[in-house]
Amino acid sequence: MLKPKHFFLLPALLTLAAIILFPLVFTVRVSFSSWDVYQAGLDFIGGRNYARLFEDTRFWESLLRLSGMSLITVTLQYVLGFALALAVWKKMRGGRIFRVLFLVPMMTTPVVMSVIWRTVFHESLGPANDLLSMVGIGPVPWLSSAAGAFISVVIVEVWQWTPFMFLLLLAGLVSLPREPYLAAAIDGASPARTFWQVTFPLMAPISIGAIIIRLIEASKIMDTVYVMTSGGPGTATETPSYYIYIRGLRDFQVGYSAALSLAYLVLMIITLTIIAKVLMRFLVGKET
């Protein structure tokens, strides 16, 4: 007889392990092979793929680009999401409509919206340049210049995922205790002071959670880039996910792309762990 404690846990655990473990182990094995379009199969070439990726500047550049992109988008999402959450936190006229509307973008499919955004950023037919021309700016080469493409992707990411920050932070605000605010009110603290001394510290744990979750998701950016810019122009918006996709599923260098993806995974875990620890110490003042 299956014990209750196993009845509860095992189905999910075994299912996930069955689905995840094979691919993971397989990837590790493949990363030591020369599997490519000319010869499929598991030979063993030692760490040659890993040696190659150290020389691969395109990979390292994509990582650097991703760091910049994540940092910018997540910072913007956090600041904007927090500001919006604070604005609609208290009861106000039309509050519900604002809250519902602000949530909508995160519910929409990134690639589908990217298709729309592509038309928005179209240089001659899209509304972005049309509206800017009204105030005398432009035309901006949105998708055909390196900087423009980068900014377009950032705008879309901010549009899509600020709602997620907004959701988490507003959920956090709603469940804050009342007492510290009473105390602050009795002390006659100004709104700004109340924010920095009460709200912000109380929100620190949930802020860290939200930032980490967004960093994790941002580090996987791929859908938006694929549809909007295909990594271009040139490699101006290429992220590691997209680069590995090209190596693995376009050029069919399966062995090499496995090595790339594992390196990418390990680097991500290390970086995110460090960021989490730093944030913890910085915002909460204690170690994890």
Place this chain on the structure above:
Amino acid sequence: MGRTYHIIKYLCLLVWTAFVVFPFLWALSTSFKDANAVTSGARYLPWVEFEPSVQGWTSLFASGSQGINIVTPFLNSASVTLLASIVSLGLGTLAAYGLSRYSYKVGFVKNSDITFFFISQRIMPPIVLAIPFFLMLKEIQALDTIFGLVIVYVALLLPIAVWVMTDFFASIPKELDEMAMIDGCTPIGAFFRVVLPNSTAGLVVAGMFCLIFGWNDFFFAFILTFTETQLLPVAIVSLNSSVTPWWSLSAFALISVTPLALIAIVVERFMSRGSLAGAFR
């Protein structure tokens, strides 16, 4: 400062609202355009700036070489998302309950490690698993099938279900299930008769997140299906790369994002009640 502050606040909120709804309005407007209205530069208002046409919408349901079939991808997306969400929610809820009520120990692996194993799957970039998934599904002849996608999506959604439900069960006093056992339930009976009926809030939140992340995934659907089991995001991307007119693309996009956008209303209600907070600590 009260009044100016309020005016500024509403102005900022309106600016952001405009930013949020702009792509939808633009798509809505575009979906009623024809070739003329699109190629003559950005036009916004139907009747005023261009003569509306419904061909963008009719083309989605028209048959033949002219038509773009949206019905099949829509049903495919719905089946995969619903099936994977139900399986994930079922398995995830059981596991989360187990993790919140029993202590497991295998060697040095404890509850927190098991929870981390589940949740850490969200860190995994899809690309790492893409090729092995491809080969695995090929091996069991599940490439380009709903079944194959459901398997993969369960791996994607299970962590979300476990994560939300673990936090939710932590908020249900364990005395409640103990009481049920004292009153004659088996541990499993206590879960189904007493804990589950009191878990609707958690199940709704977890279910919504499963639906959102399932419906919106593109990458796995893109790699693991070709023509037989096309999902909405893949369908629209393949239209995008061909010479599909903007009006059809826009109508297609609006149809595929609307069902989920409506979920925002439900999410807002839970968020305002404060019942989401527990899920994110």
Place this chain on the structure above:
Amino acid sequence: MLSLKNISTTHRKRPLCNLSAELESGKIYTILGRTGAGKTELLRIVMGLDDIADGHLELDGQNLADRPVRLRQMSMVYQQFINYPHLTVVQNVAFPLRRQGFSRADAHDRAMAALALVGLAGFEHRMPPELSGGQQQRVAIARAIVKKARILLMDEPLANLDYKLREKLREEFPRLLAENADGIILYSTTEPAEAMQLGHEMIVMHEGCILAMGAPADIFENPATVEVAKLVSDPPVSICHGEIANGQLMLAGTALPEGAGLVLKGDGPIQVGIRPDALSIGGDMPAKVVLAEFSGSDTIVHLSLEFGAAVMLLEGIHEFKTDQSIQVSLDTSTLLLFSAEGKNITERRSNG
């Protein structure tokens, strides 16, 4: 008969040490102890909710160790008002009956009867969260007694109620518990008065151990140790250090007048227990008021005396100022004497 034989646990918060007791059917046992004394832990191991590390738990000679919770024929009332939020009041009470195999109609009738008994007739279709705290606890009590369990456990059932409700429900308990008259009832509480009033027998617990067990009056009159003396009285017995010298009881160097029948043997340091009602106003002992508080129609005065701190219980309302100097007298006839290690060594000459 429920027997605990040398039961120990390794519970993180409060391990239980070597508990032994024999509990008979048809009796109410009250467990008295402060918060954290291990009362809840004791009830939980009887229930089967926590594991026993060492020792035996037997019901009518049968080992309970491997019997799952649901088959232990027990019922429990928690300190928190635990009801099933998704069921109506009557469904709540019928729940255990349905699990025991009663038909729907039968379970409903019995549940209605139990609700009438706890004074909730007319509330059967409400949901528990809509009720007041006292009413919620009544639902829980109805659900516990309707089962006619072999063992009924109550874990500080009144602790979360306000004073008035507590008094009212406590008065009803003997009547309600009569429903379970054939069972063994274990009732834990932090209040000495409650424990003595309700219990046929009282179990005094402290830091995970059973310090004393027996008739409440016996334990009150003749507490085995200093700890027990402190626990069974509210306000507590004051403990002061003194000594016996030349057959006289000395407190702070002053010999007390020959007490009514206390046997004073062997010289050396001892501990003296002063019951709160042994002190009274007027006399030749100087004292300083540290704090005076009213409790119902009594006044509790914390005093600082030459030989230490002590509590005085006065009937009626008396006003004192803090630091006020007063004169008190000590009735030596109810003094308790303990050895330096804390064992009761009080002996009274029979008939003075």
